[in-house]
Amino acid sequence: MPQYNAPLRDMQFVLHELLNVEEVFKELPPHADTNRELVDQVLEEGGKFASQVLFPLNHSGDREGCHYDRESKTVTTPKGFKQAYQQYVEAGWAALSCDPEFGGQGLPLTINNSFYEMLNSSNQAWTMYPGLSHGAYECLHAHGSEEQKQLYLPKLVSGEWTGTMCLTEAHCGTDLGLLRSKAEPQADGSYKITGNKIFISAGENDVSANIIHLVLARLPDAPEGSKGISLFLVPKFLPNADGSLGARNPIFCGAIEEKMGIHGNATCQMNLDGATGWLIGQPHKGLQAMFVFMNAARLGVGMQGLGLTEVAYQNALVYAKDRLQMRSLSGIKAADKPADPIIVHPDVRRMLLTAKAFAEGGRAFTSYVALELDKELTHPDEQVRKDSADIVALLTPVVKAFLTDNAWMATSECLQVYGGHGYIAEWGMEQYVRDARINMIYEGTNTIQSLDLLGRKILMDNGAKLKKFGAQIQAFVEEHGTDESMSEFITPLADIGDKVTKLTMEIGMKSFANQDEAGAAAVPYLRVVGHLVFSYLFARMAKIALEKQDSGDSFYAAKLATARFYFARLLPETAMLIRQARSGAANLMALDAELF
Amino acid sequence: MPQYNAPLRDMQFVLHELLNVEEVFKELPPHADTNRELVDQVLEEGGKFASQVLFPLNHSGDREGCHYDRESKTVTTPKGFKQAYQQYVEAGWAALSCDPEFGGQGLPLTINNSFYEMLNSSNQAWTMYPGLSHGAYECLHAHGSEEQKQLYLPKLVSGEWTGTMCLTEAHCGTDLGLLRSKAEPQADGSYKITGNKIFISAGENDVSANIIHLVLARLPDAPEGSKGISLFLVPKFLPNADGSLGARNPIFCGAIEEKMGIHGNATCQMNLDGATGWLIGQPHKGLQAMFVFMNAARLGVGMQGLGLTEVAYQNALVYAKDRLQMRSLSGIKAADKPADPIIVHPDVRRMLLTAKAFAEGGRAFTSYVALELDKELTHPDEQVRKDSADIVALLTPVVKAFLTDNAWMATSECLQVYGGHGYIAEWGMEQYVRDARINMIYEGTNTIQSLDLLGRKILMDNGAKLKKFGAQIQAFVEEHGTDESMSEFITPLADIGDKVTKLTMEIGMKSFANQDEAGAAAVPYLRVVGHLVFSYLFARMAKIALEKQDSGDSFYAAKLATARFYFARLLPETAMLIRQARSGAANLMALDAELF
Incomplete structure (x- = not known):
């Protein structure tokens, strides 16, 4: 009953219209030939594999689970998982962004990233098998001896x-x-x-x-x-x-x-x-070596959150258009039917748009970071590599924690759209909520991500990385600050930018005196930074949509509406978060542990 | 491995110190003899039944589930459920607050309410069997014919x-x-x-x-x-x-x-x-008759949320004191151990205090409403009955939606305290999260509750019921407005009171022109009202705690710290909610359904 269609149109919008990846790839020697046609073709085929091979195994895999045999100490995965994995290997998907020296196809990570969104939407549990392998590949590729690489990498690249x-x-x-x-x-x-x-x-x-x-x-x-x-x-x-x-x-x-x-x-x-x-x-030095794996895995977990957000949204949307229940408060909308489809109700739309905005914002965010990662790894200019590395380092914990928190909220809202049916296993929605919960925990809990962001990535270098990212935002604000049609987006973007600057300085000062102040502020702080990123990217997407809204393609009207919803309904979370982050450590630390 | 202890001390605080139920019961003829000793004795025994009989069946009941036999069309409940129900019936618990004419013990609903909190903490799935029966009893008691009552009520009262x-x-x-x-x-x-x-x-x-x-x-x-x-x-x-x-x-x-x-x-x-x-x-007129059942059930679902919040908190607290991981950012706290207990970390405390404040606020809230319900049903003065009925009608949807949303957040935070172990079934925490999710849906989704509150209970009578409740808050604010030691609580309470008044008027005006405006504002509006109630009750609790903080009983220091945490960390949610509620319907309704 659940369904999934690869969101190719929105991926193309993000990759080509927002990020202009073809032009960026031209600057990266290993990827100079990766043109738009190739990108679209890979994603279209990847989408087919995800939706046709993996997605049908998602619900059954959840119900069946894995089986452990005590005698042989072996694990049997759910029916179909092994065959799907063989197809994956045979089609060469495991090799997509791997080093050609070891049999890889050498495509940009940006493409692999979009491919993984679709895998995760289709079947997160299955995707963890190749996903972890890819992390092991990257770690060994970066830190293994030549002998280790020659022996192991080709097998990991092929997926064997x-x-x-x-x-x-x-x-x-x-x-x-x-x-x-x-x-x-x-x-x-x-x-x-x-x-x-x-x-x-x-x-x-x-x-x-x-x-x-x-x-x-x-x-x-x-x-x-x-x-x-x-x-x-x-x-x-x-x-x-x-x-x-x-x-x-x-x-x-x-x-x-x-x-x-x-x-x-x-x-x-x-x-x-x-x-x-x-x-x-x-x-x-094992922890440092493992951090290559961990950082890749953290971005990967963010993608799991994004994947679940998207598939939950798609299914809730179908349900909201089909299900007839009550009449619109503002007058009958489907007079030929016994009741209106529930998508007429404002709060159903609020729940759907929450998931839609989290999905589209998350897609723009992770693609943006993946492209920076390609630049970090392959750009010929050392300063560009360094700048990109800083952006990736800064935003990796934000991708992980912000997108997985968002997925928890979005999948739960989508479940709510179904009413009682959302709680019933056969409708598929409750699985997305259960699957989404682990993503806030593993590869470093979201609290650990927030401490990594605030402590290691921001306070430890006096905000240098954050300033680098802020400069991009500042340039965009200045470029479009006088554009009347953009003011509804530029004004709140500039505002949240200022607030992040002030909040960072305030927490930095307080935590200089007492490190618990950083620990007390970190979790809400990370979500504020997540909203800064979303505000920046939604403003950029709105700019494109405004320019093309008269093109006859209704995609841009939808994008504009989603951006407006984001600024009106989701960005206000920062009003809460900033108060929480500023409230300090005392309200947390005052109570003696024995008195809890 | 999970554990549960009835929170008798906090229940006693709420019933005797905050609400002074003994004095109120004296005014209610059927309950005039219900003194403090009796209340405490019933709750102590009820707590034993809940924690000793029901709680041990909670995790096993979840793993085993119910079984349906297609041949006989019968259902077998999990092992132990039937025996526990027999014990429940034999001990007379089903009859606790039922009409003595039909074999009931005639105790106030307020006591039954506290008893149900403990049942729900111990085993929500089991508690639904007697819980729904009690709703059927109330409906039949209110609307059944004399013949129906004589035939059926004694069997429902006994629990047979x-x-x-x-x-x-x-x-x-x-x-x-x-x-x-x-x-x-x-x-x-x-x-x-x-x-x-x-x-x-x-x-x-x-x-x-x-x-x-x-x-x-x-x-x-x-x-x-x-x-x-x-x-x-x-x-x-x-x-x-x-x-x-x-x-x-x-x-x-x-x-x-x-x-x-x-x-x-x-x-x-x-x-x-x-x-x-x-x-x-x-x-x-079936829907009107059923509404007796529904209203009781809605308060009952709020109690389910409260019960899960409390038991999740208790378990997360035990884990946070036991688990050793990392050193405190502000210096080693347990030098004799390989790491500090995680309760030293500010964000772990934030998660624990969130659950603690939601539990204690929820306990005060539901007990307050239950006492109003007792007054509605049994007070000799008609005006008092009418006033209490208005308060109950106003706050019933808030109890249902606010407490169940809170439980979803609190159980999830408590799961997070466990890290990876929170995701593993044997630790028991993930069950609380899964169980909590249904409470936001059944007996009217939380969206329906919000429309009931804003549309039916507030706008339809021009805010008369809300003003009645607001007058209580106003009186408290005026009484303690010049008390310096209370200003940290009175100031935000008065502020949120003013904001609710303004917000209600603004939404009322807008929805007069377009009813979708009410639908667009209702969900965040309900949570703002929930925070108004919590602010009022936490301020009242803080007043008592301030008076007794030098009594030598550390309970009051903990209560004060929890109240301070509530105002510093949870009330700020209203800054987000008010912006969302004020953002209007346009950002939700602009997008054509086909363009989602």
């Missing part, structure tokens, strides 16, 4: 093997400095790794022939805390030099978790009992 | 039989005017009722010997729409005159729904195939 990240242990998730898994050096240069990991997504599965685990553990001489953690490559099957599979490595799944959602993805307890592994990068 | 409300059909939930079930008059004064109902909570179950369905259907001569609906009493088994069970009536469960949560309660499709029923009240 998948990858995981093994960080969490029962007593430590956020605080990895506490981890206990141990790595004992062996005479041959390898290590024997022993320990127990939990919450390992896709840790054991039947979709791929081999699983490359990236495992955090401590060397015998490791310093305490987070500076004594090293990263190891631990394959499920030890590969022979020719890439064929050798002995089974003693890293086994001991159980899988019963969860609120993403039932189609196995969340595994992994037990390493002297498993053979190899160091990746430098000893004790 | 349960009751349901059969309203919804597949094509109509909110819009009951569309319903199609038919009632054919029979020569003996009974009716044969035919039709199909959906979403009937507890519609079939094994906890009770008989089920009394209150069914909405149309008589042959019924006018179209909502003015042609009559209410019928349709028992599962036709009772003999002596109350023993006779023939099985053809009202059968055809299926139960797979849902997001409340798995322990059977959500039934009910098929009536010429089932025998009897008219309750007047022909075509």
Whole structure:
């Protein structure tokens, strides 16, 4: 009953009309030939794969879940998952944005990003299998030895093997400095790794022939805390030099978790009992190496939020047009029917437009960041690379937390559009809400994202990165400040820009005296920055839509209406957030823990 | 692993120190003897029943769910549910606030209300069985014939039989005017009722010997729409005159729904195939009669929200004190441990205090309304009864929508406190979130509540009921306006009071010209009114706490800190809500439905 259509028109608007990616790609040597036609063709095919192959497995995958066999310690994924993965590999999707040196197609990450939106809309649980593999690919590509790369990357690029990240242990998730898994050096240069990991997504599965685990553990001489953690490559099957599979490595799944959602993805307890592994990068520098993975994963989680927002919106919209219930308060709208379709009711529209604006704003936001990431990685000018790297670093935690919070709100609003049917499994909507909840937690909780943004990315460099991003906004405001038709967008954009500047300075001053002030302000602060980004991008999109509103293409009228809704109904959240962020630490810290 | 302790101390604070119920009960003839000792004793025993009998069945009930047998068309509730219900009946809990004429104990509804908070904290799915029965009791008590009352009420009062409300059909939930079930008059004064109902909570179950369905259907001569609906009493088994069970009536469960949560309660499709029923009240006046049930149910759903908020808070608090992760930003707090308990972190405290403030504010709010309901029903002075009835009518939709929205936010924040463990079923937290989601939907969606508040309860009588409530606030503000120590509470209370007045007038004016303006403002408007109530009650609670803060009982220090947190962190939501409510209908209605 649920449905999904790839939002190609809006993707094209964002990529070509808002971001003009073809022109940007021309400046990036590896992507100079990636023209509009190619982009559109890839996304159209990707959309077909997502909607035709993955989407039909989403609801059934949720109902069936993964199965763990205690005897063989293996996991069976839901019916159809393995076949879909084979199709994915055969069509070459895993290789889309990978390095051609290892068999990749070398396309920009921006395209992979849009492709992942569609995968996540179609089936988040399934998408985590290739998604985590892609993260493992990027980490190994950045930090692996030449030998490791030659042996493992081609298999990860093709998708024949998948990858995981093994960080969490029962007593430590956020605080990895506490981890206990141990790595004992062996005479041959390898290590024997022993320990127990939990919450390992896709840790054991039947979709791929081999699983490359990236495992955090401590060397015998490791310093305490987070500076004594090293990263190891631990394959499920030890590969022979020719890439064929050798002995089974003693890293086994001991159980899988019963969860609120993403039932189609196995969340595994992994037990390493002297498993053979190899160091990746430098000893004790495992967290830094893993951060390549983490940053990619954080953007990826933001995409999960976006994907769920879009598919929830599409389904709620269909329901709102179909369902007949009550008459419009302002007079009968469908006289030939026993009642009006519920899309006539203002509050149903509020719920739909909330999801629509979060989806369209999120799509513009993540595409914007993905393009900056392509520039960071491949632009010939070092200063451009540095500037783009700063923007990506600044906005990565915002993509992760803002979009996943938004998805939680949007999927819940879309469920509400269905009334009682929203609560019933067969309508599909409640799954989106359950799936959306994990995205606010994993790859660093949204609180951790907010501390990363405010502490590390902003206060630690005296706001330099934020100023860099602010300069883009300032330029846009100045360029269009005298354009009467744009004033409804420019005025609130300039206003929120000023408020972010003042708020940042105020929190910086307070937290200089007491670091708890930063902790007390960080979560609302991050959402204010998210709204700054959305205001900027909706203003830019409105500019384009205003110019083309007489083109005869009603797409632009819809875009304008969505932008106006955003400024009228969603941006006002900042009035709450700023008050909360400014209210300080005292109202949180006053109560003794024993008196709670 | 989850736990629950009845919050008796805070209940006593609300009932005795805030509301002084003993004094109020003295004015109510049927309750004049209900003294503090009795109240406390009942709640203590009720708390034991809830935490010792019901709570242990909550998680297992969720995992097991209800089972439907197609052959016998019967439902089996989760293991232990039936036995717990028997204990409930044997202990006389069903009769607590029922009419002594029919075997009830005749205690005030205020006490029943607090009892239900504990039941809902312990096991919402189970509590729906007796909860709906109590609604059926109230409806029949108000509208049944003397004969109906004599035959059915003693069985509902004892709990031997349960009751349901059969309203919804597949094509109509909110819009009951569309319903199609038919009632054919029979020569003996009974009716044969035919039709199909959906979403009937507890519609079939094994906890009770008989089920009394209150069914909405149309008589042959019924006018179209909502003015042609009559209410019928349709028992599962036709009772003999002596109350023993006779023939099985053809009202059968055809299926139960797979849902997001409340798995322990059977959500039934009910098929009536010429089932025998009897008219309750007047022909075509079924909706009015059912509204007695609905209003009780709406307060009851608010209690479900409150119950979940409290139990989620209690569990998140235990976790936050136990879990060691990271060091406090402002310096090590637990030097003897490898990390600090996460309750040292400002944002963890923000999440906990959000739930705590929503629980304590909600407890004060529902107890306040329940006491007004007792006055409405039993006060000897007609004017007092009328005033109380107005307050109850005004605030019923606010209790329902505000508390259930709050519960959705609070349970989600409490889940977040757990990090990844919050997403795992065995920790119990994700169930609270899933269970909480239905409360925003059933018994009238929260949008419907907001339209009831703004349209029917406020604009339709030119704000008379709101002014009556506002006069109480005004009196409090004037009484304590010059008290320096209270200014931190009185100032924002007076401010939000003024804002509600202005906002109400503005929306009233706009919706006079265009009714969609009311529909566009209603949802944020209701939450603003909810905050007005919370501000008033937290200010009153703060007044008491200030007076007793030197008493040596640290309860009052905690209450003050919670009140301060509420004003600093939660009340600012109104800054967003008022902007949204004032933004008007145009931003919602501009977009043509086809262009969404």
